Amino acid sequence: MSTRRHARLTRRSVLEAALALVDREGAGALTMRRLGDELGVAAMSLYNHVAGRGALLDGLSEVMVGELDVGADGQEPVDVLRRFARGIRSVALAHPHAFELVGMRPLSTRASLEPVDTVLGSLRALGIEGPQAVYAYRALTSYARGFALAEIAGFTLESAAEDEAEAVAALPHVAALAPHLQRRSPDAAFEFGLDALLAGVDFAPRKDQPPGGPPRKAAETSR
Amino acid sequence: MSTRRHARLTRRSVLEAALALVDREGAGALTMRRLGDELGVAAMSLYNHVAGRGALLDGLSEVMVGELDVGADGQEPVDVLRRFARGIRSVALAHPHAFELVGMRPLSTRASLEPVDTVLGSLRALGIEGPQAVYAYRALTSYARGFALAEIAGFTLESAAEDEAEAVAALPHVAALAPHLQRRSPDAAFEFGLDALLAGVDFAPRKDQPPGGPPRKAAETSR
DNA sequence: ACCTGAACACCGTTCAAGT
DNA sequence: ACCTGAACACCGTTCAAGT
Numbered sequence: 001m002s003t004r005r006h007a008r009l010t011r012r013s014v015l016e017a018a019l020a021l022v023d024r025e026g027a028g029a030l031t032m033r034r035l036g037d038e039l040g041v042a043a044m045s046l047y048n049h050v051a052g053r054g055a056l057l058d059g060l061s062e063v064m065v066g067e068l069d070v071g072a073d074g075q076e077p078v079d080v081l082r083r084f085a086r087g088i089r090s091v092a093l094a095h096p097h098a099f100e101l102v103g104m105r106p107l108s109t110r111a112s113l114e115p116v117d118t119v120l121g122s123l124r125a126l127g128i129e130g131p132q133a134v135y136a137y138r139a140l141t142s143y144a145r146g147f148a149l150a151e152i153a154g155f156t157l158e159s160a161a162e163d164e165a166e167a168v169a170a171l172p173h174v175a176a177l178a179p180h181l182q183r184r185s186p187d188a189a190f191e192f193g194l195d196a197l198l199a200g201v202d203f204a205p206r207k208d209q210p211p212g213g214p215p216r217k218a219a220e221t222s223r
Numbered sequence: 224m225s226t227r228r229h230a231r232l233t234r235r236s237v238l239e240a241a242l243a244l245v246d247r248e249g250a251g252a253l254t255m256r257r258l259g260d261e262l263g264v265a266a267m268s269l270y271n272h273v274a275g276r277g278a279l280l281d282g283l284s285e286v287m288v289g290e291l292d293v294g295a296d297g298q299e300p301v302d303v304l305r306r307f308a309r310g311i312r313s314v315a316l317a318h319p320h321a322f323e324l325v326g327m328r329p330l331s332t333r334a335s336l337e338p339v340d341t342v343l344g345s346l347r348a349l350g351i352e353g354p355q356a357v358y359a360y361r362a363l364t365s366y367a368r369g370f371a372l373a374e375i376a377g378f379t380l381e382s383a384a385e386d387e388a389e390a391v392a393a394l395p396h397v398a399a400l401a402p403h404l405q406r407r408s409p410d411a412a413f414e415f416g417l418d419a420l421l422a423g424v425d426f427a428p429r430k431d432q433p434p435g436g437p438p439r440k441a442a443e444t445s446r
Numbered sequence: 447a448c449c450t451g452a453a454c455a456c457c458g459t460t461c462a463a464g465t
Numbered sequence: 466a467c468c469t470g471a472a473c474a475c476c477g478t479t480c481a482a483g484t
Binding site: 103104105106107108109110112113116117118120122125130131132133134135136138139141142143144145146147149150153154155156157158159161163164166167168170171172174176177180181182185186192193195196197198199200201 | 229288295327328329330331332333336337339340341343344347352353355356357358359361362364365366367368370372373376378379380381384386387391392393394395396397399400403404406408411412415416418419420421422424427
Binding site: 031032033043046052053146 | 457462
């Protein structure tokens with residue numbers, strides 16, 4: 001239905017068509033042949049604009065990171081961190097099938113590293129420096145991307161299936177909390193973890209101790 | 224080389240062969256045909272023991288969760304939470320290619336829900352009840368699985384590529400922290416985030432306030 | 447009950463050929 | 466410079482046939 005005739009291809013147009021296709025029909029629909037069809041072109045033509053399927057996925061990742069809007073201007077550093085984490089989840093939920101495909105790829109291009117720089121800057125503004133700034137950044141992205149991927153895949157016990165009933169009944173704590181496991185409140189869940197992580201990072205050892213009390217064992221690398 | 228003749232197939236033996244194959248040759252090697260070869264059998268025979276490729280992946284997930292050892296006996300509740308999170312990462316690093324494939328699948332079988340029950344029990348023992356116990360559980364798994372997947376895929380800027388040099392130089396905070404971004408210290412990074420998350424959850428509103436000080440805004444679901 | 451060969455409708459990628 | 470058809474070496478799954 002959407003095959004256009006004689007389209008002038010571009011790396012950009014290929015990536016946009018790929019994202020639209022995945023959004024519309026899921027990750028499984030993204031094949032070189034199918035994407036060619038979508039653009040009114042033979043699969044092999046795509047190789048003039050992307051090196052192969054892997055590079056196509058890299059490009060998809062770039063496009064999605066490009067939709068991230070962190071915007072550090074004039075905000076409290078901790079709010080930048082919040083916006084970053086929420087932004088990752090927003091992009092993921094806007095393109096769930098695409099995020100499934102590329103959400104965990106490491107970033108490497110200049111444009112993709114821009115938000116990373118913003119976040120690292122906010123952490124330094126909070127007095128978190130050196131390895132701990134990097135650890136805090138990794139913790140924040142790990143949480144945000146992990147949560148978004150779990151949300152897309154479906155949280156454990158979120159949808160109460162018939163065949164899970166006996167298993168649930170046999171497990172006391174799962175059974176006791178079943179209503180809460182099945183209640184769909186992903187926003188509240190995400191904010192809970194985000195608040196916890198930010199509060200915890202706040203207790204990490206740094207130059208000026210937090211006002212709340214004595215430093216806790218938040219960031220000792222024990223084990 | 225490893226094709227055995229006339230193997231007696233079992234759901235179990237199929238899953239074990241699948242895990243071994245993925246461990247040895249990567250996620251891409253897991254095809255029904257290739258797995259059949261591995262077991263000295265035609266691909267179609269596998270369908271007598273698993274419903275299809277999807278069910279095969281479900282089974283792989285079960286096997287991996289089965290390797291989790293949380294062991295709640297006689298430990299401090301918070302140490303159970305730590306063991307759970309570290310256990311997820313350990314399993315992921317023991318089977319990186321398989322974890323890539325199934326690490327984000329929701330759990331549903333009785334056996335897979337056992338560690339979930341243990342973790343929820345530990346949270347309740349800490350006085351964290353109701354929706355917050357569920358949120359804390361989700362935060363912990365989101366972080367642990369997200370971190371492990373990012374570690375497997377490769378952290379951003381972890382391996383300093385030539386073509387990233389200009390991008391790094393142009394971004395002040397990335398440039399300043401480049402040595403720490405490139406230093407490979409995943410254990411310390413994981414423990415940092417885990418400690419932060421646990422410290423933050425510790426400040427979530429609950430019956431008995433933590434000894435350290437006044438309750439912080441750790442778990443208000445603002446936004 | 448379990449295994450099989452042949453078949454169907456697909457894949458990504460290479461390459462020589464066209465314009 | 467960009468697009469193409471044919472070809473290669475694959476996929477998952479169905480189905481009728483074997484034992």
